[in-house]
Amino acid sequence: MLEFLGRLDRQLKVRGVRIEPGEVETVLTGHPGVGQAAVTAYADTLVAYVTGAASVDEVRAYAADRLPALLVPSVVVPLPALPLTRHGKVDTAALPPPTVASDVGTAYEAPRTDAEELVADIFAELLPVERVGAHDDFFVLGGHSLLAIRVIARLRAAVSIDLPVRLLFQYPTVAAFALAVETALIAEIDRLTEEEAAAQLAAGGGA
Secondary structure, three states: OOOOOOOOOOOEEEOOEEEOHHHHHHHHOOOOOEEEEEEEEEOOEEEEEEEEOOOHHHHHHHHHHHOOHHHOOOEEEEOOOOOEOOOOOEOHHHOOOOOOOHHHOOOOOOOOOHHHHHHHHHHHHHOOOOOOOOOOEOOOOOOOHHHHHHHHHHHHHHHOOOOOOHHHHHOOEHHHHHHHHHHHHHHHHHHOOHHHHHHHHHHHHHO
């Protein structure tokens, strides 16, 4: 007779993807500003708890540079110390559940530029919110790795530019991401020869 006691590993399943949290934790603790890291899942959200001086945005960007988008934690919770069991292991049951209180959101400010309007429209299309302002954070509003990939795809369709997904993790607010998009577009234009630029203008004029 066999009795199943449970898994010996800590494998998680988030949005249908199986994730080894130890692999993500190893990457996060590679950041010089991160002391310890514990990764777990709440519902369909991958959450990282970290100690150290690194900011939430720094941890997200660092992870996005080194992990597939699906393995990048959508929520990063800084803690002064990780709770431990009496055996010295991380007590995952004692980790505080991630919450987004209604008073942590920034005051709404309408998008101010064409780029901000484009980014805000894409965020609003994909996120469960009625409106998105210039200073709203994609991940605070409920974004996650799969939706980040869709944001990049929408941008590619709208302005014909390929951006790395990590850029959204690095610049998660509408204003910051829109500025990154504008910078990338300018750099792309600067790379064009005069003939290529003329051809694109001609194509645009004929549309």
